[in-house]
Amino acid sequence: xxxxxxxxxxxxxxxxxxxxxxxxxxxxxxxxxxxxxxxxxxxxxxxxxxxxxxxxxxxxxxxxxxxxxxxxxxxxxxxxxxxxxxxxxxxxxxxxxxxxxxxxxxxxxxxxxxxxxxxxxxxxxxxxxxxxxxxxxxxxxxxxxxxxxxxxxxxxxxxxxxxxxxxxxxxxxxxxxxxxxxxxxxxxxxxxxxxxxxxxxxxxxxxxxxxxxxxxxxxxxxxxxxxxxxxxxxxxxxxxxxxxxxxxxxxxxxxxxxxxxxxxxxxxxxxxxxxxxxxxxxxxxxxxxxxxxxxxxxxxxxxxxxxxxxxxxxxxxxxxxxxxxxxxxxxxxxxxxxxxxxxxxxxxxxxxxxxxxxxxxxxxxxxxxxxxxxx
Amino acid sequence: xxxxxxxxxxxxxxxxxxxxxxxxxxxxxxxxxxxxxxxxxxxxxxxxxxxxxxxxxxxxxxxxxxxxxxxxxxxxxxxxxxxxxxxxxxxxxxxxxxxxxxxxxxxxxxxxxxxxxxxxxxxxxxxxxxxxxxxxxxxxxxxxxxxxxxxxxxxxxxxxxxxxxxxxxxxxxxxxxxxxxxxxxxxxxxxxxxxxxxxxxxxxxxxxxxxxxxxxxxxxxxxxxxxxxxxxxxxxxxxxxxxxxxxxxxxxxxxxxxxxxxxxxxxxxxxxxxxxxxxxxxxxxxxxxxxxxxxxxxxxxxxxxxxxxxxxxxxxxxxxxxxxxxxxxxxxxxxxxxxxxxxxxxxxxxxxxxxxxxxxxxxxxxxxxxxxxxxxxxxxxxxxxxxxxxxxxxxxxxxxx
Numbered sequence: 001x002x003x004x005x006x007x008x009x010x011x012x013x014x015x016x017x018x019x020x021x022x023x024x025x026x027x028x029x030x031x032x033x034x035x036x037x038x039x040x041x042x043x044x045x046x047x048x049x050x051x052x053x054x055x056x057x058x059x060x061x062x063x064x065x066x067x068x069x070x071x072x073x074x075x076x077x078x079x080x081x082x083x084x085x086x087x088x089x090x091x092x093x094x095x096x097x098x099x100x101x102x103x104x105x106x107x108x109x110x111x112x113x114x115x116x117x118x119x120x121x122x123x124x125x126x127x128x129x130x131x132x133x134x135x136x137x138x139x140x141x142x143x144x145x146x147x148x149x150x151x152x153x154x155x156x157x158x159x160x161x162x163x164x165x166x167x168x169x170x171x172x173x174x175x176x177x178x179x180x181x182x183x184x185x186x187x188x189x190x191x192x193x194x195x196x197x198x199x200x201x202x203x204x205x206x207x208x209x210x211x212x213x214x215x216x217x218x219x220x221x222x223x224x225x226x227x228x229x230x231x232x233x234x235x236x237x238x239x240x241x242x243x244x245x246x247x248x249x250x251x252x253x254x255x256x257x258x259x260x261x262x263x264x265x266x267x268x269x270x271x272x273x274x275x276x277x278x279x280x281x282x283x284x285x286x287x288x289x290x291x292x293x294x295x296x297x298x299x300x301x302x303x304x305x306x307x308x309x310x311x312x313x314x315x316x317x318x319x320x321x322x323x324x325x326x327x328x329x330x331x332x333x334x335x336x337x338x339x340x341x342x343x344x345x346x347x348x349x350x351x352x353x354x355x356x357x358x359x360x361x362x363x364x365x366x367x368x369x370x371x372x373x374x375x
Numbered sequence: 376x377x378x379x380x381x382x383x384x385x386x387x388x389x390x391x392x393x394x395x396x397x398x399x400x401x402x403x404x405x406x407x408x409x410x411x412x413x414x415x416x417x418x419x420x421x422x423x424x425x426x427x428x429x430x431x432x433x434x435x436x437x438x439x440x441x442x443x444x445x446x447x448x449x450x451x452x453x454x455x456x457x458x459x460x461x462x463x464x465x466x467x468x469x470x471x472x473x474x475x476x477x478x479x480x481x482x483x484x485x486x487x488x489x490x491x492x493x494x495x496x497x498x499x500x501x502x503x504x505x506x507x508x509x510x511x512x513x514x515x516x517x518x519x520x521x522x523x524x525x526x527x528x529x530x531x532x533x534x535x536x537x538x539x540x541x542x543x544x545x546x547x548x549x550x551x552x553x554x555x556x557x558x559x560x561x562x563x564x565x566x567x568x569x570x571x572x573x574x575x576x577x578x579x580x581x582x583x584x585x586x587x588x589x590x591x592x593x594x595x596x597x598x599x600x601x602x603x604x605x606x607x608x609x610x611x612x613x614x615x616x617x618x619x620x621x622x623x624x625x626x627x628x629x630x631x632x633x634x635x636x637x638x639x640x641x642x643x644x645x646x647x648x649x650x651x652x653x654x655x656x657x658x659x660x661x662x663x664x665x666x667x668x669x670x671x672x673x674x675x676x677x678x679x680x681x682x683x684x685x686x687x688x689x690x691x692x693x694x695x696x697x698x699x700x701x702x703x704x705x706x707x708x709x710x711x712x713x714x715x716x717x718x719x720x721x722x723x724x725x726x727x728x729x730x731x732x733x734x735x736x737x738x739x740x741x742x743x744x745x746x747x748x749x750x751x752x753x754x755x756x757x758x759x760x761x762x763x764x765x766x767x768x769x770x771x772x773x774x775x776x
Binding site: 340359 | 751753760
């Protein structure tokens with residue numbers, strides 16, 4: 001398949017893997033964080049760790065939209081969905097995310113009208129088709145998905161659709177990365193930077209990471225060769241004693257980002273003073289709400305919400321996993337009490353969550369498999 | 376009915392080395408009682424200890440924790456298996472049901488017979504390559520074929536919604552008649568119920584079937600052993616991809632038709648061509664796709680199945696749709712393909728026989744059976760890495776059949 005196969009070529013992967021190994025100083029350990037859950041998914045799905053030398057360790061970052069939603073927000077969304085005249089619409093990833101009292105899937109089974117959509121425009125379509133119902137879109141995600149939410153609100157306003165609103169949970173990637181850089185728990189040598197977010201915000205916002213924290217960051221695509229090449233580029237910078245922002249994903253990411261998309265976000269949304277992130281706690285200026293001009297489409301103003309803060313279950317160590325401090329399997333409940341079928345933490349829900357990726361794709365001993373294969 | 380059989384059920388001793396854990400208290404958030412790895416243990420050993428602990432947790436008796444049925448219980452994946460084991464097997468427990476194969480093998484007055492049933496709720500009712508009618512006939516015919524039987528007689532039950540067009544029902548009946556004729560079976564009994572508007576979605580069909588076991592075969596997913604080969608009879612994922620596109624939710628168009636077809640002819644050819652015992656297991660890869668079958672083999676036989684991504688036959692249109700939607704073709708349903716586990720010595724012959732049949736032109740060896748690590752399906756990715764292929768959790772695509 002064109003535009004896919006060339007980025008999954010095993011021959012090129014082997015060659016690049018050899019170059020990566022050659023760039024590692026013997027005995028030195030290189031710890032890189034892939035910020036984005038999409039990268040985590042690619043790494044596990046293609047078994048990328050088999051191609052990396054022992055010296056290179058990838059830790060998984062906070063860039064999984066579903067993983068960072070706090071339980072209280074899920075409860076609020078279920079509260080909205082439980083109003084008799086409401087149709088709640090959501091991306092499929094959200095369906096299994098546990099709140100304090102069950103997930104969307106449970107609420108749906110108990111009678112709430114919750115429908116999976118692939119785009120906020122589908123939610124708007126449902127609103128047009130059901131004029132006597134109030135249709136709410138559960139908006140989640142980083143700057144990647146915020147433009148489509150914003151464009152949908154603009155279209156709803158232009159068309160005068162009155163029964164459509166957005167429950168806005170959009171978050172920003174830079175404050176999350178900064179929180180990780182300021183966390184004392186973790187020593188990183190560099191970042192595999194998010195690709196889709198950067199297609200919107202561009203590469204400039206990362207410059208402080210290289211400048212102030214002295215860490216290189218390479219914006220990376222989502223195919224396995226993209227990630228290998230990004231690791232190669234990071235090692236190249238480290239070997240030369242440089243720390244810069246580089247763009248491996250130039251086929252998609254313009255250095256300056258997408259001004260139209262940023263303008264749409266700027267028009268429809270405003271910065272929140274602070275927002276709670278699952279496992280990471282409150283981070284100032286880290287999320288968006290609808291602006292006053294679009295209050296008529298803001299579910300937070302239309303519906304009275306419980307707005308209760310629900311503490312994460314004690315056993316859950318999602319926060320440590322999101323910060324890259326713990327490997328998924330180092331969490332106390334990983335794979336026993338917390339599994340994809342009965343998740344306690346959000347990282348076990350989304351296919352982009354580090355725990356789910358490890359459980360579904362990486363739950364085996366590479367050493368043991370190598371031995372078994374050699375026999 | 377299919378399910379993860381752990382071997383603890385009637386007449387089936389647990390696989391060697393498997394401690395059966397009766398403790399179901401892990402339901403809530405209770406921590407595993409195993410002590411955490413001691414600090415100072417090397418990282419690799421600690422990871423292995425965690426993996427072992429997870430393996431033990433997965434062998435626990437399945438418990439349904441939900442208070443209500445969710446769509447995940449119909450996915451064919453993990454939730455379905457848990458439901459079957461914890462509710463149905465618990466209630467109906469008997470040695471004929473316990474192996475949870477595609478059908479039951481019975482001896483009636485000395486005659487070896489296979490018996491199976493299936494329900495169809497596919498949406499939409501009509502789709503490229505078929506409709507709910509031929510799907511209902513072929514589905515039951517194929518379950519009998521996977522038992523090694525020659526399908527003989529079918530029943531048909533209809534649950535119809537008030538207001539359903541009679542013309543559509545005629546069309547479904549005609550396609551069932553055509554499918555039955557093509558498969559050489561007769562529909563000899565049936566039932567009809569009508570429910571109020573809104574209490575069903577147009578038309579649901581159930582079929583049951585009996586078949587004759589003419590060969591002295593013993594087929595079971597529990598019979599795979601190290602050295603065996605895993606063969607698939609043709610390109611995978613076409614039925615599921617056709618249904619996804621037929622629903623029109625994605626605005627994607629591609630020339631993909633359902634592969635629904637009766638498989639007893641091609642399975643008979645395979646069973647006849649290989650020496651007795653050469654075929655260990657046959658499974659048609661419906662809900663949950665190839666991945667689910669491979670997991671059933673790995674768990675029931677206590678072996679490791681190693682599949683090669685590059686060897687998997689997938690048509691490029693199906694690959695394309697799956698890439699766009701972020702779905703793995705390994706989990707996408709087929710209705711005219713099956714997986715055969717065969718003696719490794721017979722692998723080439725098996726592929727040759729399958730390819731000689733019109734329904735097996737794309738047959739290929741996709742993997743091998745090893746002893747370690749038991750209960751796991753590993754995939755060697757085309758990229759050169761290794762990963763697990765687990766059972767599906769949740770249901771990305773309800774009502775596929």
